[in-house]
Amino acid sequence: MVRVACIGGGPAGLYFALLTKKRDPAAEVVVFERNQPHDTFGFGVVFSDKTLEGLRETDAESYASITDQFFHWDAIDVHAGGEVFTSRGHGFSGLSRAALLDILAERARALGVELRYGAPIDPSDRATLSKFDVVAVADGANSAFRTHHAEVLRPDVELRKSRFVWLGTTYPFDAFTFYFQNVDAGLFQVHAYRYAANAASSDAPAGAGQSTFIVECSEDTFQKSGLREDDEAGTKAYLERVFARELAGHPLLLNRSIWRRFPVIRCERWHHENVVFLGDAVHTAHFSIGSGTKIALEDAIALRDALDRDASVPEALRAYEAARRPVVESFQRAAQVSLEWFEDTERHIAHRPLVFSFSLLTRSLRVTHENLRLRDPEFVDRVDRDFEAEARTQAKLPPPPSPAKPTPPMFTPLRLRELVIPNRVGVSPMCMYSAKDGAVDDFHLVHLGSRAMGGAGLVMTEMTDVSRDARITPGCAGLYTDAHVGPWRRIVDFVHTQTPAKIGLQIGHAGRKGSTAPPWEGQDVPLREGGWEIVAPSPVPWSSRNATPREMTRAEMDQTIVDYVRTVERAIEAGFDLIELHAAHGYLLAEFLSPLVNRRTDAYGGSLENRARFPLEVFRAMRDAWPAERPMAVRVNASDWAPGGFTEADLTALAKLLAKEGCDLLDVSSGSTVPEQRPRYGRLYQVPFADLVRAETGIAVAAVGAISSYADVNSILAARRADLCFIARAHLFDPYWVRHAAQAQGYDLPWPSPYGILRGYSPRFA
Numbered sequence: 123m124v125r126v127a128c129i130g131g132g133p134a135g136l137y138f139a140l141l142t143k144k145r146d147p148a149a150e151v152v153v154f155e156r157n158q159p160h161d162t163f164g165f166g167v168v169f170s171d172k173t174l175e176g177l178r179e180t181d182a183e184s185y186a187s188i189t190d191q192f193f194h195w196d197a198i199d200v201h202a203g204g205e206v207f208t209s210r211g212h213g214f215s216g217l218s219r220a221a222l223l224d225i226l227a228e229r230a231r232a233l234g235v236e237l238r239y240g241a242p243i244d245p246s247d248r249a250t251l252s253k254f255d256v257v258a259v260a261d262g263a264n265s266a267f268r269t270h271h272a273e274v275l276r277p278d279v280e281l282r283k284s285r286f287v288w289l290g291t292t293y294p295f296d297a298f299t300f301y302f303q304n305v306d307a308g309l310f311q312v313h314a315y316r317y318a319a320n321a322a323s324s325d326a327p328a329g330a331g332q333s334t335f336i337v338e339c340s341e342d343t344f345q346k347s348g349l350r351e352d353d354e355a356g357t358k359a360y361l362e363r364v365f366a367r368e369l370a371g372h373p374l375l376l377n378r379s380i381w382r383r384f385p386v387i388r389c390e391r392w393h394h395e396n397v398v399f400l401g402d403a404v405h406t407a408h409f410s411i412g413s414g415t416k417i418a419l420e421d422a423i424a425l426r427d428a429l430d431r432d433a434s435v436p437e438a439l440r441a442y443e444a445a446r447r448p449v450v451e452s453f454q455r456a457a458q459v460s461l462e463w464f465e466d467t468e469r470h471i472a473h474r475p476l477v478f479s480f481s482l483l484t485r486s487l488r489v490t491h492e493n494l495r496l497r498d499p500e501f502v503d504r505v506d507r508d509f510e511a512e513a514r515t516q517a518k519l520p521p522p523p524s525p526a527k528p529t530p531p532m533f534t535p536l537r538l539r540e541l542v543i544p545n546r547v548g549v550s551p552m553c554m555y556s557a558k559d560g561a562v563d564d565f566h567l568v569h570l571g572s573r574a575m576g577g578a579g580l581v582m583t584e585m586t587d588v589s590r591d592a593r594i595t596p597g598c599a600g601l602y603t604d605a606h607v608g609p610w611r612r613i614v615d616f617v618h619t620q621t622p623a624k625i626g627l628q629i630g631h632a633g634r635k636g637s638t639a640p641p642w643e644g645q646d647v648p649l650r651e652g653g654w655e656i657v658a659p660s661p662v663p664w665s666s667r668n669a670t671p672r673e674m675t676r677a678e679m680d681q682t683i684v685d686y687v688r689t690v691e692r693a694i695e696a697g698f699d700l701i702e703l704h705a706a707h708g709y710l711l712a713e714f715l716s717p718l719v720n721r722r723t724d725a726y727g728g729s730l731e732n733r734a735r736f737p738l739e740v741f742r743a744m745r746d747a748w749p750a751e752r753p754m755a756v757r758v759n760a761s762d763w764a765p766g767g768f769t770e771a772d773l774t775a776l777a778k779l780l781a782k783e784g785c786d787l788l789d790v791s792s793g794s795t796v797p798e799q800r801p802r803y804g805r806l807y808q809v810p811f812a813d814l815v816r817a818e819t820g821i822a823v824a825a826v827g828a829i830s831s832y833a834d835v836n837s838i839l840a841a842r843r844a845d846l847c848f849i850a851r852a853h854l855f856d857p858y859w860v861r862h863a864a865q866a867q868g869y870d871l872p873w874p875s876p877y878g879i880l881r882g883y884s885p886r887f888a
């Protein structure tokens with residue numbers, strides 16, 4: 123007989139217990155809960171329609187009980203700027219947390235699970251725990267078991283900077299509702315939803331329901347308000363005054379309603395021997411995407427599936443973690459982006475109310491422009507028409523006609539100085555390592571020309587080096603001799619004569635990352651022969667196997683500025699529309715900017731002002747040499763993804779300095795400064811950096827980083843997170859990616875005349 127212990131009587135523990143007993147009636151299953159029944163924190167929980175479908179398939183009986191008591195809605199109301207913006211098509215249900223626990227407990231008892239309330243288990247109690255084959259730990263965000271097993275699990279617990287308090291109210295919300303209220307202390311924001319049709323108390327106001335009312339604010343606002351963390355009565359009175367109009371006479375309700383900071387919990391491992399962790403005990407996701415209970419229940423399903431499938435407990439626990447971790451980490455990434463959006467609400471609310479509402483609805487980056495269009499086409503149509511009108515005004519073009527369908531955001535123009543880019547999709551700079559002594563050839567003509575033919579509005583070259591010794595590899599492109607101009611002019615002329623696209627040149631210097639082999643021979647592998655001496659702000663090698671660079675002298679810095687200017691002059695001769703200074707990815711100028719690499723003690727090291735001095739000298743000289751009517755961009759690093767590295771404060775300060783010097787576009791990337799970096803990779807993982815720069819500085823920005831769908835591009839643009847999107851891998855896979863995106867959206871992107879026969883063509887793939 124299998125013996126299973128569930129530590130914690132929350133949703134994860136109870137659901138795993140009942141599923142275990144359901145699938146193996148002979149199993150002995152015991153739930154140990156330290157609290158008494160109904161001693162629970164919070165008011166309601168939220169399920170999407172999709173989540174509920176999964177529960178129905180797993181256990182129809184508990185699903186039926188849940189759906190018998192929930193309150194369902196499909197609208198989201200955003201109250202902003204004195205207006206209310208409603209978006210429909212969002213299928214969600216609210217349910218009392220206490221009711222959910224009762225349903226799961228009753229179902230577990232009916233199946234024969236033993237529930238022990240008021241029965242805490244000490245994690246070091248081997249005598250009790252050794253009696254069980256599996257110990258499933260679901261004891262919440264403050265898990266004593268996680269602390270006990272910290273050496274194995276290696277948890278990372280981060281308390282976020284905002285404050286929130288979990289309240290209830292009898293106000294009967296008909297939609298998931300967001301309020302934003304400015305008072306003398308600052309901005310308070312509310313996430314509110316109804317979880318029961320009728321009020322629990324008979325003396326509640328007429329028409330009352332049961333609703334969750336979560337209030338969030340910055341630490342600064344909290345301190346200025348005079349509120350105290352654990353003064354529930356004071357919190358209730360203060361917030362009833364702040365939201366008196368919205369509550370319309372309905373009271374706020376308390377249930378351990380203290381002001382908290384959200385704990386973001388991640389663990390390197392989720393199991394040890396026969397002990398396995400579920401739900402908040404091992405990973406949390408911010409309440410703003412309503413995923414905590416969902417993840418907990420789905421953890422229980424996945425763990426039970428693994429135990430059913432695998433021959434031994436150790437194999438099952440390994441399989442559970444391997445299968446479940448990518449799913450949970452994806453939710454955590456979305457929750458983190460959503461959490462950070464709400465932490466920065468003061469920044470976002472500066473947008474016009476319609477833009478702010480769209481930004482809020484797409485904040486987690488999981489709900490895209492296209493997904494929102496399926497839910498609520500009228501709302502997205504309004505957003506698109508607004509964006510198109512704004513874009514055409516910015517490009518100094520006449521207002522658009524009023525067609526049946528507005529232009530998708532990605533196909534609107536963008537003006538930078540006197541250059542009008544026909545659409546907002548760029549081919550990101552990508553090193554091809556295929557030049558010969560710096561000279562580009564037919565490969566580069568086809569590589570760049572085909573992407574221009576494919577519909578991109580702006581095609582960027584790979585990093586093109588300012589001297590022979592500035593190259594990363596022997597195959598890197600250059601514009602450091604007059605002989606290089608002709609091949610580049612051939613490519614530029616092709617783009618200009620055959621397509622409406624514009625073409626830009628990225629200019630850079632490899633610094634300490636130079637004199638290496640092409641990446642297909644190994645990443646950052648030093649050349650075995652034919653190498654050259656490398657320079658950097660400080661004599662700090664990339665790694666122990668790479669050469670130590672020579673610290674640049676003032677004379678070498680002066681010569682490097684001359685090299686950059688000569689490259690700009692050749693770019694003018696070649697006919698480029700735009701130039702971009704590469705100050706990211708750990709190359710020379712990024713090395714000056716990063717405190718991890720720049721160890722100088724002179725005027726070019728130390729403070730950001732000093733670290734930025736040489737990059738700004740380079741930029742200033744390039745801007746002076748480049749025609750005033752043509753735009754200039756800079757690719758910058760938002761983060762080194764390593765402790766002690768470049769910060770967001772550094773980023774915004776640098777952006778403002780560059781804007782003063784005449785920078786027209788900031789291409790916001792990150793990473794590759796040090797090999798020990800730990801980026802949080804994921805879809806659109808660098809977009810929040812672009813959003814930050816655009817909001818803080820007003821300068822035009824380009825977003826990069828795992829952008830691969832037209833829905834993502836339109837979402838980024840319509841929310842004003844960026845003005846342009848650079849696409850890399852998707853363009854390598856499909857040179858005609860932009861045209862295919864136009865076709866998928868029903869947008870008529872004109873073809874070159876020789877390809878005119880394709881108008882109206884519908885491809886078949888099977």
